Amino acid sequence: MxxxxxxxxxxxxxxxxxxxxxxxxxxxxxxxxxxxxxxxxxxxxxxxxxxxxxxxxxxxxxxxxxxxxxxALALPAWAAAMIVAAVLFLVAGVLALRGKKQLELATPPKPEEAAESVKADVQEIKNRGHR
Structure with a gap:
């Protein structure tokens, strides 16, 4: 320097x-x-x-x-394929319902808790300003 x-x-x-x-x-x-x-x-x-x-x-x-x-060792091949497909569709349905539930919990995509917190902070500042 x-x-x-x-x-x-x-x-x-x-x-x-x-x-x-x-x-x-x-x-x-x-x-x-x-x-x-x-x-x-x-x-x-x-x-x-x-x-x-x-x-x-x-x-x-x-x-x-x-x-x-x-x-297919125990059943005809078409029956084995149908059983496996049914199980897969069942799993897919359960996953879809759980995913839908999670999406419902995430909407609307705005920070509601943070917005309420900011509103409370603004109100507190206003209240202190009027003292």
Missing amino acids: SDLTGTPTTELVKQLSEQSAQLVREELRLAQLELRQKGGRAAKGASLLGGAGVTALYGLGALIAGFVALL
């Missing part, structure tokens, strides 16, 4: 303003770079997870085919 003794206050304020603005710009650039890097990693991770999901879906299909083949 240089010696600032004897520097006029207006000059010091000007330097402070310029340095503060420069610091904010540099911090914003650093934040943008960091977010860009993290965004790239997130995209790569999401695509890998998508690939894993598709692969798992094929695996599930093979497992279901195995169950059908196993049941």
Whole structure:
């Protein structure tokens, strides 16, 4: 740091303003770079997870085919396939009902508790202002 003794206050304020603005710009650039890097990693991770999901879906299909083949040892193949399909539709129905319930709990998509809290805070401030 240089010696600032004897520097006029207006000059010091000007330097402070310029340095503060420069610091904010540099911090914003650093934040943008960091977010860009993290965004790239997130995209790569999401695509890998998508690939894993598709692969798992094929695996599930093979497992279901195995169950059908196993049941076909005791029943006609068409009956085994119908039984497995019925079980899968039952599971899908249960999952759909649970998902619907969760969506109903999430709507409307507004922060109701936070809004009530803000209203209470505003009311408290008004009440304190009237004292």
